[in-house]
Amino acid sequence: MWYAFIDAQRRLTRAFAGALLAESGGSAPSRSHWFTPENATDAFSQWLLRSACAFEQPPPFAIGPVAGDGRWIAVEESVVASLPAGALRRFRRNLTTPCADPKLPVLLCAPLAGHHAVMLRETVETLLEERDVFLTDWADARDVPREAGPLSLDDYVLAVEHFAGAACALGSPVHAVAICQAAVPALAAAALSAAAQPRPIASVSLLGGPIDTRLNPTVMNRFANTHTLDWFRDHAIDIVPPPCRGAGRRVYPGFVQQAALLAVHPERHLHLESDYWSCWFAGDMAGAARALRSLNEYAAVLDMAECYFLDIVRVVFQDHLLPRNLWSVAGRHVDSAALRDMPLCTIEGDCDDITGAQQCHCAHALCGAARPASTRIRRRLTVTQCNHYELFTGPRWRDAVFPALRAFWSEAEDIASNGRDERGTTTLAGVSGSRSAA
Structure with missing residues (x-):
């Protein structure tokens, strides 16, 4: 199967993208000097990581106020x-x-x-x-x-x-x-x-x-x-290779899911990519950062047992x-x-x-x-x-x-x-009926 080959490719991609990011300095771009080799390198590295499902960890939630x-x-x-x-x-x-x-x-x-x-x-x-x-x-x-x-x-x-x-x-x-x-x-x-x-x-x-x-x-x-089920077992399941902690576990891999999503719903991925690159080329680096966050979250796939x-x-x-x-x-x-x-x-x-x-x-x-x-x-x-x-x-x-x-x-x-009985027990029931909106 393909998992061991794909995983080796992921690790190579991470190493290559990491080297590019280190070389560019990883500094946050500003509108005044957005079109620079360093910013282009950063954008390319991010694209490479999500295209190859090569994120080592999913993006953090990092929710502010x-x-x-x-x-x-x-x-x-x-x-x-x-x-x-x-x-x-x-x-x-x-x-x-x-x-x-x-x-x-x-x-x-x-x-x-x-x-x-x-x-x-x-x-x-x-x-x-x-x-x-x-x-x-x-x-x-x-x-x-x-x-x-x-x-x-x-x-x-x-x-x-x-x-x-x-x-x-x-x-x-x-x-x-x-x-x-x-x-x-x-x-x-x-x-x-x-x-x-x-x-x-x-x-x-x-x-x-x-x-x-x-x-x-x-x-x-x-x-x-x-x-x-035998068809899915034969065509959609692979084995996690070492050195992953789950080595030997049979899974539906995340990279297969990503390919399936692109095949069935290409418009969503293209919409997210379009938002990111249009902001980037327009020099709206704050907007590009927000779009990149959403894009990377959507690209963060995982393996299912x-x-x-x-x-x-x-x-x-x-x-x-x-x-x-x-x-x-x-x-x-x-x-x-x-x-x-x-x-x-x-x-x-x-x-x-x-x-x-x-x-x-x-x-x-x-x-x-x-x-x-x-x-x-x-x-x-x-x-x-x-x-x-x-x-x-x-x-x-x-x-x-x-x-x-x-x-x-x-x-x-x-x-x-309002539905507490004499002992103070709350009854979690509601009013009958339904409401529809078309």
Whole structure:
């Protein structure tokens, strides 16, 4: 297979790019002298690294102060829980004075679909305007020793459940938000933890998640459903070479994912590259730096363990175990009806060609009807002129998706604060009904 050759090429590329950057001095360019050999060398080196998937580490989040509550708020980043599958990263708003109206934090479940979680930096920054954020930062399988286990889909469901409990233990329940593929393990984890005390998840929001890929299947859905697991095993899986910590582990490599993304969605990569180079040639070096940051985050791909990758193909795209109520995780049946009283919000984009229409909204039917004595909040939103990535980045995310989530969370918290019984126990249920936007 190709992994050993590609990895050697990566290391050579890193050494070459590192030498070029050292020679250019690595100084930040300014508009007054932007068109210099040193700046051109730096731009070429960055292009070389991302084109060859040669980043040794993903770009840092490095989130600076965010605007919120009419002021600038510093952000503290830390890792509060770790598992072989990944880490729970906490972004805490460092308020100089206590907030008069404290809000529950958000647990942002990043998709494990070939990108590092840093691709969601803009999403995290926006959420931090109002709330603290916990983020599932999944590990690159090439860096996880084989003795740590197979890293199956079950492992990631249990990791989300564990991370939700860890976040809750730090002070309060969380609003779970799952993006794209993360919707499946997040919904399963919420169902498994529904009976836990204290209840760690206050609400569930799913953004473009492939809950039932039988509905309006996309090209990607049909491809996954018309190729056998043996075909994927023979054509998409490779072995991590030494000296990587995960040497010997069978993985779906990040460089294969990058090639697949370029083949299926070349327009996104070209848009990001165009933004960067147009700023660079215009002498807008501040704009070029911002565009480069986004471009490098999108180019930061990772390896997925073979077990997880094939589990996703089988469970989500071929056997449809979640919508058929046939899925068990580590011997525990995933009963989505356990979420019948859980506040639930689903959001889709009407131009999404990765997750088909209604594949995410169908979660409402799967979670069943509320008990007669309970109330609940159910919201569904379809954002116009919105593709898959715009559900969590760019103007559609900031102007349509985030305001809808903010209103949903506020309503869930209002209902919860007014739904305490005589013992002071909070019932995290909402008002029945749904809201649609076309």
